Amino acid sequence: EMSDYDGMNRKVVYRSPNIYLQVSNIAVYKDVLCGSDYDEKFVFCVGIGTGQESWRHEFSFEDPWGMTLLDSKVTTISNPCKDNGCEHICTNSEDGAVCHCKEGYTLNEDKKTCNASHSAHGRGIILSSGNNLCTVDIRVITGVRPNATCLLAWTSNITHIAVAANDSKVIFAAGDELILYDLVTGQNASLVSTGKVSGLVYSWIGGDVFWSESDTGKIKLLSLDSATKTDYTIYSNLNNPRDLAIDPHNEKLFWINTSPQSGALQIETGSFTGSDKKIFQSQLFINPSGLFFDGGLKLLFWISQQKLTYFSKSANFHLNTDHLLNTDTKLLIYKDYSISTKGDNQLTVYSLYDENDKHQYTVDKISDITAFALFDPDIQPKENNKCDIDNGGCEQICIPDGTQGVCECGLGYVLERDAHNCTTVAQSDMFALAVDFNHGLIYQISMNDNPKDKKVSAVDIPQPADPLATAYIPSTQSVIWADYMDDHILNTTLNTNITEILYSPVNYIVASIAVDYSTGNIYYTGLPYSYYIQYSMIGVIHYNSHQHKTLMDNIQYAYSVALHPPKGYMFWIDGAGMVGRANMDGTDPLFLVAYGMTSALAIAVDYKSDKVYYIDGERIDYMNLDGGNRQTLHMNQVAGLSHLGVAGEYVYCTAAYKQEILKIHKTTGLLVTDWMSPVTELGRLETITLYDKSVALPVHQKCSVNNGLCSTFCFPRPNNQRSCGCPEGVSLMADQRTCSGVPKCSMAIKHGKLSDLCSGYVNSTCDYECYPGYLKTLTGKLTCNDHLNWVQQTSVDVNMLCTPSPNVDPLHRKAESQQSDGSISSGTFAATIIVIIIVFIVIIVILVYVMYKRRIVTNMFSHAKFVNSPNVPDEGGPVDDRYTSITDINQPTASANAAGMENPLYEVRNKTAVPDNKDNTLPEQEFRSVDMTAYKY
Structure with a gap:
């Protein structure tokens, strides 16, 4: 993007079609804007006015991170710095050359030479090795050789360090006291006697020193601005507190403590005043150490299970990273890097955003590191307005206005009445x-x-x-x-x-x-x-x-x-x-x-x-x-x-x-x-x-009504058809609607019934109706909830959904009730009786007729050898041997697929068995044709 210096006339110069473009650096030359993509290994230029790509160069192995443009024909402006004689840094301005000094130095009165403010690095790490107080350049994290420069030899081992960078002072614990050391003058002074110090931090906002004592179970406070240097206990009755960390902007302390109930380690937190003490994180991984709060990232870090660990606000829990720190126990976070040590003279440096970017350095001239702290005035700013303190309390944007801060919201949000938080409409x-x-x-x-x-x-x-x-x-x-x-x-x-x-x-x-x-x-x-x-x-x-x-x-x-x-x-x-x-x-x-x-x-x-x-x-x-x-x-x-x-x-x-x-x-x-x-x-x-809102949503006719009577998935198909489906690993049952294991609400309603379109599955909605003689007590639909109860805002009693109508005779209602309860209705009962009577009459008529015929034709078929033949001749007629010869008669045999017997004179099957088809229908049967005209009954 580009804009005027005051932020006006903002516009996009170029937007890549590749959403994964990683531009790490840009440069401007006349009407051309160029950039480098380290991930895709190329550099390119686009027209500022057109936004169209005009040049590209791709690399095979190099990862282009930064770039600049050079044209020797353009450099016609004079260079006053060339002969000005600045000792450290020179910049050209409209008024000529201006000299500057590197960090840790001040410009002398000659405006050219520089004088060291103190013997420590302008940005560095203050560390102790035994009883020595030393410093190394902070650029050790990017490969500068870590040569230690020792500033002070104390009378006993230095165990903990805190830094007041803007005042060029170091506070350290040694023996049973706290010492204040001035880097500029080289003077030192005893601050206060202590117990066994197990943690030490400094608040640059209020000028206060906090420390924990493992032997007394206390956390104490001392103000450097106080003339009396009196310490004050803010927390007591702790169980071996250690590894103190500080968030000065929000006046919070963090420490590792042992739970008196379970004996497990936990991280606790509290205010500077000793109030609001609570457990911050429990269920920690084994042996946490190196607690450190980074004010820039606003994250609490520590070492756990030999890995870099941090507290995630979004997860509301601590998360391990893939940064392997092995046996390191001490930790610092600086910019985008972690710095750790196990106490020897080795420093392990990791990029926070790349677990593969790891380096280890040996600090020369010392044998071990017993404590360390960061020295950089920029990470301990003296706030001048509210925006520098927790974003001024603003949820999104804080605009500095003198010593105050004004809250604003981003695109699509509006400021709430509290003038701090943002909401959407x-x-x-x-x-x-x-x-x-x-x-x-x-x-x-x-x-x-x-x-x-x-x-x-x-x-x-x-x-x-x-x-x-x-x-x-x-x-x-x-x-x-x-x-x-x-x-x-x-x-x-x-x-x-x-x-x-x-x-x-x-x-x-x-x-x-x-x-x-x-x-x-x-x-x-x-x-x-x-x-x-x-x-x-x-x-x-x-x-x-x-x-x-x-x-x-x-x-x-x-x-x-x-x-x-x-x-x-x-x-x-x-x-x-x-x-x-x-x-x-x-x-x-x-x-x-x-x-x-x-x-x-x-x-x-x-x-x-x-x-x-x-x-x-x-x-x-x-x-x-x-x-x-x-x-x-x-x-x-x-x-x-x-x-x-x-x-x-x-x-x-x-x-x-x-x-x-x-x-x-x-x-x-x-x-x-x-x-x-x-x-x-x-x-x-x-x-x-x-x-x-004015346009109807496109829906499928069947699936839009009670989920198409499917228990889980209803899938629209062409021609107004639908299919039911189940999640992975779940089978569809034989009804082609229900997934195995899917529960249903009861489908029975006393004195009534649910709609035929009701499936009864969870979240389905259904109408119901009452039988004649009963009235509905509820209007609208019922819903089957997760507990398999029918509800309508609240649970309903299915036995009370239909109540007796006051205008119906009780006896008639009783009959109707019997019908609704599953017994035979009066109509059904009457029809059944009529059918039974008709069948009985038919049987009587048949019996009378048979008895009459038997009396007339007594002994008529006494000569027949096989009376079951369908073609039996009348009395005195010739007998066909085809139907009397035992050898020609297929005797009844057990059916292969049925429990009964089959009579081959009535049914003739194919010689080759016909298998059942996929629809489980019976195989087709063939029948023998017999000429019936030659025989008489």
Whole structure:
């Protein structure tokens, strides 16, 4: 960016399309701005007016960190410093050469030579070796040879050190006293007698010295400004306190103490006055040591389990780093480095942000290090205004105003009535939800046509954050977003500071999120960053239970996903140059565009016209849902198109080189000018989600009603079909609706019943009705809660949902009650009796008829050898041997697949058995045809 000296006329000079660009240094020459990227190993230049890259050079092995530009033809200005004779440093000014001295020195009256302020380094480490007080250059952390210069030899071993850098004084503990040593004069003085000192710190704000005594169990205070030098006990009855640390800006002390109850070590904290003593951290790792509070980072560090450890405010717990300190017990934090030692003459130096950047140095001229402290006036500033003390109490921005501080808020926030904290005012009618990648924020941006200066509201997500993708659920005002650094998909509710983790797709960066408004289920694309995972994936998260299911895991580069719930389709962008489509349960995948794309990035669905829009490099294309009628809508070679959404008659886009949202007419393809003014505070806008309260949300007809009667996942499918699904490792039961182990509320209601569309699963809502003669006691729907109780705001008694109607006869109501309780209704009972009577009459008639016939034809078939034959001749007729010969008769045999017997005279099976088909239907049977005309009954 660039601006005037007073911060006005701010604008972006260049924004890289590569979100991972790491520019470590810039240089300006005429109308060209150049930068270096150490991570990608290249340097480049862009035009200040155009923002277009004009030159680049890539390195094979070097990591370019800094750069400058040199042109010998430009250096025509004279150099007064050349012959001025400054001893240390000379700078040119409009008035000529000006001499300066390096740290630890003052300029003499001749304005050229320098005199040492004291014998210590201007910025260094004050350390003790036995009874010697010494100093080394602070630049030891960057490789300067650590030669120790000893300043004082005391009469006993020095065990602890504190520094008053602005006063050039050192306080140290030796034997049973505290000593004050003046670096300028070389004088020393005894401050106070002590017990066994186990910790020593100095507050440069109030000029106070604090120390702990392990033998007395006390923490004491002494003011250097006091003429009497009287010590004061602020904490007592401690159990071996040690390793004192200080936060002078907030007047807090920290120390390690032994719990009197458990005997375990714990970190305790309290104020300078001896109040507010409490346990800061318990459950510590084994043998913590080296407690140190860094005022710049506002973090408490210590050594634990041989590693650098710190307290994380966001986690509200202490976290180990990967910085291995082995047996070191003493610790300092300076700038971005940790400095530690185990007590020998070795210093271990780590970069706080790179565990591989580790160096060990031997301090010459000493044999051991018994104590050390930092000497640097810059880390002990004398505050002149409130902004220097805990940011003036401001939550976000503190602007110095004399000795006071004025609180302000960043873009999208407003100052609360307390004039210190910031809050957001959420939008609810018509807005675009966009991720600001550079600043780690999510914004709501008004989509109203007027005014041009759009209202911008920040979503109050926890900071620091690294959002990359986002979506919106209007029913709960939930912003669903993904943090690409923490592997989390989260839910933040608007107008609150409530954020919860929905799911953590470990080993994947979530690049895109879409919501099925039929169910609230959350779809996302995951790009793997682990070397052992080859392909991207599309997964779905159940909004209520947070259960997960992988739908597809064979996509090359799953950059973006979009849904069309009414049609049952999902679409995705494969960065390999393809547009894919599948059912929303992941079945029937196919490619709508399989070639011809150059740089596919993002995709969106127009539910109104059933079109699919997507970004391919510099253009926006669209097509039908089946991939037909593919056309180009818009070309833009300078904006750097990133993501898009469709609402009404327009396509809205974010772009890498624009600090605004672009609006394009979806019929003409023309860019709408003067719609939104650029917002200079915006960074690079990434994913975009559009919401208009006046437009109905796209839902699937079946899945939108009681979750399609599915216990867990209801997946929209084409042709108004749906399928039910279960999380990984859970099987779908035979009813094709219920996942194994899913509980349900009771489906029985006394004197009534639940709706046929009621599933009874947790979070399902259902209507109910009462049987005739009973009235409903509640209006509205019932909800099955997590405890498997039906509720309507509060729990309800299912036995009291239907009460007797006062206008119905009690006997009739009793009959109805019996029906509702599962007994046979009066109508059913009457019908049953009638059927029984009819059957009885039929049986009597048949018996009478049979007896009558038997009397007439007595002994008629006495000559028959086999009376079960269906073709038996009448009396006196010839007998066919085919039906009387024993050898030709297939005797009844046990069926292979049934418990009974089969009669081969009635049923003839194929010689080859027919196996059951997949539908478990019986095999087809063949029957023998017999000519019945030759026989008479």
